[in-house]
Amino acid sequence: MAVSAEAETPTSSGPPTDRGVTLDVHDLRMRYGSTDVLTGVSFRARRGEVLALLGPNGAGKTTTIEILEGFRMRSGGRVEVLGIDPARGDERWRSRLGVVLQSWRDHSRWRVRELLAHLGSYYAPYSTERTSRPWHIDELIQVVGLTEHADKKVGQLSGGQRRRVDVAIGIVGRPEVLFLDEPTAGFDPAARREFHDLVHRLTDIDDTTILLTTHDLDEAEKLADRILILAGGRIIASGSADELSRRISADAEVRWSQGGARFVHSTADATGFVRELFAQHGEDIADLEVRRASLEDTYMTLVRDHESGRADGATRAFEEVAR
């Protein structure tokens, strides 16, 4: 078990005492036939938090999110979404969730406003004093930036516009928890940026917990309060992008030349080492270079190794630097 992930997980396995906890996953396991996809995933999320589940393809991100959505049965472990086991979630529970699905060709003959009004109508009986459901449709269309296209058919929209419709469908019931699985897969950079702006707007408006999966570190960094790195069926590191960077780049590489020869040294205290270096050799030192391994470097190594089948080694290395 990764040290950093352990730190996120309370030792008690009883029901959550903290009322702000919306996602509570403990030792989640999933096995297809003889293949273990998830081997003990644990994490928690609080109201209003944005979590990114980051990992290479095949790391188990989609499996995890589908178990939380209640679309897939788990093999073991304890999962609670809004205090309820997704395997036994009823329609009232479902009304408090938002799921942003990948679209393809569905509802292409429907007009945007018509579709949102239709899907929204299912949520009306689940209004509470705190949350009026569904979202006012024209307001929602404005939030996702589709006002000009409200009367167009879904099939006539561009890829980026269609994605906004998907997001609008996901949030039409004013969810307390929103799931986004690979929200920007297949996006061009401009569409990706627009989508990020949209997610930021959402978290500003409602106190929604968002769990998104991505294999793009940059995206996780931009969107999430906390990043969970999933590899080999478990969470090998978690924290904010800053925390992860600091933890992972603890070691810096110092390169210099001295009397025509080149030297490389790895150290946790680069500043101290360089000060010492100059104190001893002074003018002899040339070509000095101090380089910290960035989060991205380390993550890319992990992904590369994972895809070439050396996942365990890379995972261990990652844990070592993360310690």
Place this chain on the structure above:
Amino acid sequence: MSPLVVAARAGLSRGRIELRQSFTNAETLWGYLFPTVVLLVVMFFLRGAKVPGTEFSLGAQTLPSTLGMTVAFGGLVTMASILTVEREDGTLLRAKATPNGMFGYLISKITLVSGMTLVSVALLLVPGLFLFDVFALDSIGAWLTLAWVMLVGMVATMPVGAVFGSLLSNPRNMGLIMLPMMGLIATSGIFYPITAMPGWLQAVAQVFPIYWLGLGMRSALLPEAMAAVELGESWRHLETLLVLGGWAVAGLVLAPVVLRRMARRESGSSVAARREKAMQRVT
């Protein structure tokens, strides 16, 4: 209002919206008009031919039979194909992600297929009434017979169609339903009296709803005397009700189980996997 009532209303309105869309879409318009035109042309050319042993126009006898066939086709084939298409394109998964969405979805499909069937029946019946002036649709009784045969026929075929639609893995396998359908239509006395078939084929045809829907429609539209050329020289209303009722009961028992099983398996990754597969076929 209870959430289920809300979902039922949403389903009805969804069915209405999709029915309206079916009139503005080239593909579905073709689906309405093409068979209608073909059938009317066939009947036109058969108008001079006589039903064996009578002076009655074979074309006129074919019209009510094809109405029955249309009802069966809507319930079995249209329902099944809508389900497979909408499972593949992710519509069903959206319904699943919505509270009571699957219930609303089902109501909408019943509304839509019923509406499409009614439209198709009217498209055949109205020109048919002008083409032949031999129909006995001048009594309330005849209209009532037409109504109950259609209603029972839809209840008998739609759940079975939904079961087929749930079992097919993708829309390109619709041939698995279409081929036996064509065989059944050929042997169910739709275009030619069933009495001309060998005995064992007659027995097989009478197990399935198509024959009975054709017979029921003939009983509504044709003069009483035409019963004489049917099997048993009767319209056999009781038997029609029993066989169609049997299919209805079987379908209504089976459909919820099969539909639930299908819905349970829907997830983002299953839709994505089907998309991959479909894309490979496209390119």
